[in-house]
Amino acid sequence: MTIRKRLSLLFTSIIALLLLAFALVIYFSFSQNREEEYYSLLHHTATTKANLLLDAKVKPDVLQLIYRNAENSLFQEEVAIYDTSFHLLYHDAVDIDKVKETKEMIDEIVNKKQIRFYQGSLQVVGFLYHHKQKDYVITAAANDASGYSKLNNLKLTLIFAFFAAIGFVYMAGEFLASKVLQPVSDLVKEVEExxxxxLDLRVGEGNGKDEIAELAITFNAMLNRLERSFDAQKEFVSNISHELRTPLTAMLTELQVTVEKGRDNQFYKDSINHAITDAQKLVRLSNSLLDLAKANYDHTEISFKEIRLDEVLLDARNDVLHNHPGYKINIVFEQEIEDDDFISVKGNEYLLRVAFMNLIENGCKFSEKHELSVAISYLPDKTILRFQDHGIGIGEEELGKIFTAFYRGQNKKFTEGNGIGLSLTQKIIELHQGDIAVYSQLHQGTTFTIELPHV
Structure with a gap:
């Protein structure tokens, strides 16, 4: 079932319930008013006959004659008058006797002053009537044919009006639903294209204020992310192909040249060393790509725990020195650490160590003395790490590109690399809700500043 159909049915159902409640209130209100008015009419008629009998001294047979000759004698009120001892003083039609009064009924009327009840289709009222220091018991009964006829007409009118209104409401619901969902239909048509x-196409955002516009804006934002992701993927695949092709081609060429004809042992050793160097490049590249993939995981897929940044930094320093014994790495605490919370964050130890190692290795390998200083400080809400070297620096025109995957600037002439390290580092820091900034001057050095929020 379509949303439009569901909206129409829901709208019709709600209105139908309201109309049904309204019709029931009218019907039962009219029914109750009819009942009350007819009881009052019976009371008034019975009192009038009692006054004619007791005050005007009209003879009972005259009153009975009037009763029998009335045009609506079948439905008119039948009145009976008793004294409190159950002696019948007057009856419109003893032979008919619709109520069939009993001694118990008369006693109940005397005790309660008035009773009302139904006897079949008849409404019956009995009341105590005080006249000239004497009490009388009067009963009156009749069938409110006219009232029931009006009530039945009202019921038929309400039923007809109810179903007619439901038909109109359903058509109105269909019209309103189609109008309300028209922007959605337009949106669907645009999305199908x-x-x-x-992926550069975008859907119309309407007035930019209602829920449909909000949906369109959100969808366009998703398209922007998808487009960037597709573009990045294309660029990523292209760069990987290029990075893998170079060492593989070199290895293949070296090995082909080696097997063409016999060589001396030194030539074979040199060829093997060249192949090992190219293989090491491939290993470093594959490790970097794996780390980059881990940094792109969903936040929920990475385990986070409370860790001390100084301990992670020391582990990163030791790993770098193990791979490059000639590097010199100085760690400086600019403030006294009075509380572990000042340098603690909630993060992934492995990824942060990879990020720190990338910055340390970059700083050392682009510095003539292969030396780097790491300063640690903190603020009430975050820990600050500064990685500073005095190397070749980065040109101003390249600063905005250094965090792009596989990008290598002029410094590629200075040392080898694959252009993944800084891009990976930025993703890791962003994954930890932190910020990374860079300041550099050519031939004077570079400083990377990382800010990570406390636990």
Missing amino acids: ITATN
């Missing part, structure tokens, strides 16, 4: 080959 968007494919992987034209």
